[in-house]
Amino acid sequence: MSEFKSNQLSMTVLMSPEMANFSGKVHGGAILRLLDQVAYACASRYAGRYVVTLSVDQVMFRQPIAVGELVTFLASVNYTGTSSMEIGVKVVAEDILKRSVRHANSCFFTMVAVDDAGTPTPVPALTLETADERRRHAAALIRRQLRQEMEQRHLELLASNPPAPGDLVERV
Numbered sequence: 754m755s756e757f758k759s760n761q762l763s764m765t766v767l768m769s770p771e772m773a774n775f776s777g778k779v780h781g782g783a784i785l786r787l788l789d790q791v792a793y794a795c796a797s798r799y800a801g802r803y804v805v806t807l808s809v810d811q812v813m814f815r816q817p818i819a820v821g822e823l824v825t826f827l828a829s830v831n832y833t834g835t836s837s838m839e840i841g842v843k844v845v846a847e848d849i850l851k852r853s854v855r856h857a858n859s860c861f862f863t864m865v866a867v868d869d870a871g872t873p874t875p876v877p878a879l880t881l882e883t884a885d886e887r888r889r890h891a892a893a894l895i896r897r898q899l900r901q902e903m904e905q906r907h908l909e910l911l912a913s914n915p916p917a918p919g920d921l922v923e924r925v
Contacts, residue, residue, distance in 0.1 A: 760830040760879065760886075762795040768822050779818040784844065785809075787826060788860055792840040795828035796864035799838065800876040804864040807837065810900065812860040816846060823847040824857070829886075832893035836873035837865045839893045861896060 764787075772783040789806060796804040818824060825845045832839040844858035868874040881887045 759799050760795075762791065762798065762828045763825060764791050764794070764828075765823055765825045768818055768820050768824055770820050773820050777820065779820065779822075779824075781814055784814075784818065784824075784858060785812070787824075788812075788842050788844070788858075789862070791826040791828045791842055792862035792864055795830060795840050795842075796838050796862075796866070799830045800866040802866045802868070802874060802876075804838075804866050805871075807863040807865050808900070809860060809862050810896070812858070814858055816855050816857040818844075818846045818857050819848070821849065823849060829889060830879055831861075831889040832897060833876050833879040834897075835875055836867075837863055838876055838879075839896065840864055841889060841893070861893075863900070 766787060768779045772779045774780040789809075792806065793804060823846070825847070827843045827845065829841050830838050831841045840862045842858075842860055842862065843856065845854055846857040847854045866874050866876045879890065881890055
């Protein structure tokens with residue numbers, strides 16, 4: 754068996770007709786489903802445990818993806834906390850006939866390792882070995898801070914304007 758890094762994962766999928774929307778392009782929801790699977794696989798392999806998705810942010814659909822293209826998902830653990838991990842996923846679409854490759858999508862997942870009772874459980878500390886890993890980690894720290902600030906602002910907004918009974922959005 755070849756050597757692999759437990760903090761990285763790649764997966765390639767052929768885009769098929771059942772993934773298409775009415776315009777013949779791959780539906781964003783189909784890509785999101787695959788992104789969640791890739792983030793889960795990357796995080797659970799790294800942590801050696803079951804993980805759950807806490808959040809998804811910065812989903813950027815840069816390019817449409819057509820049926821018949823090969824799509825490669827490149828995932829990496831960019832940051833680890835006590836029980837949480839940021840998983841970055843880059844999506845690369847390949848038009849087989851034109852022999853062209855392009856960056857189609859990027860996003861960041863926060864995954865949490867849990868034990869059999871569903872309680873958050875510690876994950877291994879991330880060892881940064883390359884300049885690229887250090888760059889991704891530094892960017893993840895900034896995104897983590899921004900997520901915390903957004904959560905704080907959201908809580909302040911709810912406190913100043915609480916939802917009425919029956920509102921579609923309730924406090925989580």
